[in-house]
Amino acid sequence: MDLAFTPDEQAFRDEVRAWVRSHLPPDIAHKVHNALRLTREDLQGWAKILGKKGWLAFGWPKEFGGPGWTAVQKHLFEEECALAGAPRIVPFGPVMVAPVIMAFGNAEQEKRFLPGIASGEVWWSQGYSEPGSGSDLASVKTRAERVGDHYVVNGQKTWTTLGQYGDWMFNLVRTSNEGKPQTGISFLLLDMKSPGVTVRPIKLLDGECEVNEVFFDNVKVPAENLIGEENKGWTYAKHLLSHERTNIADVNRSKRELERLKRIARAEGVYDDLRFRDQIALLEVDIVALEMLVLRVLSAEKSGKNSLDIAGLLKIKGSEIQQRYAELMMLAAGPFALPFIEEAMEAGWQGDFPGGAAANAPLASTYFNLRKTTIYGGSNEVQRNIVAQTVLG
DSSP: OOOSOOHHHHHHHHHHHHHHHHHSOHHHHHHHHTTOOOOHHHHHHHHHHHHHHTOTTTTSOGGGTSOOOOHHHHHHHHHHHHHHTOOOOOTIIIIIIHHHHHHHSOHHHHHHHHHHHHHTOSOEEEEOOBTTBSSOGGGOOOEEEEETTEEEEEEEEOOOTTGGGOSEEEEEEEOOOSSSGGGGEEEEEEETTSTTEEEEEEOOTTSOOOEEEEEEEEEEEEGGGBOSSTTOHHHHHHHHHHTTTTGGGOHHHHHHHHHHHHHHHHHTTOTTOHHHHHHHHHHHHHHHHHHHHHHHHHHHHHTTOOOOOOHHHHHHHHHHHHHHHHHHHHHHHGGGGOOOOGGGGSTTOOSOOSSSSGGGTTHHHHHHHGGGGGTTTSOHHHHHHHHHHHTOO
């Protein structure tokens, strides 16, 4: 395993760093570095900037309009974006559904859907989880019945991240009840502006409506929006999840937030406390170890070897690290981290914050929000079972 970057890779990093820092709007970087509220305009604005450069589709091969980067180049790009304070790319279009369309869609679907994803013009949502079908994704009940040249969809999805902004949704729907649950699932692309689609935001602990419920009441979907073959959607869903292998670890954001933790600790006068510094050091060691694990996967990909099936390990450790840095930020500010004022999440807020430094205002919100990380993407308890079965035997 070679963890050293080549001169060409270092030059690539320098190129990306210079471009990102000259094109990332300062107001957006300020919000990201200080954990302030990002609007749809912030997220999609950055996506369109990347799209114009051809980098929103950073993971795509050249034949589909992407840059054709290696796994290491993609990692370096994501790292430089995170450290500069760029919003994380909303993955549902460019990272998730696009590879499925490329691998299993037909030429007409590629021509129709990929350009809008690559440019950042079209916002995609994910229709996977349902009430009672979270980690057990094969039990989805949303039904799609073929009627002539279209499907009629009825059912409900939940925890749909940023679904209130969605233009299109890729959906796992049940088209058959024969055989095993996995064999009756299809992969359907659905226009969220269709009659019968209702999106209802869910307000979370941090006061944000980051996730949603989505209801389908006799929604007509053209049969031409079916990806691949009917009842083969489980295969396509697994292909999609394989593209999250290293992304779900979110190690680059953790590196950026580690620096934020150090800034808060210095401002609050606890950075020189040896016991607190020990906790920061332990966190930093875990982040470095996680990065080494990610690079180990990338090294295997670069050398043409089969990368380790360790998505579960990356997810478990990455999510625990995110919760840990949020906890340490709260501990650094002590009682000044406790006031929870939703308005303080807005950039330029000038209200009276009874918590000392203004940098403390978002701490409670960050802490509340990151309680989700050990649940989404398959709960850590389920991931440990998967690791036990597939890695440990």
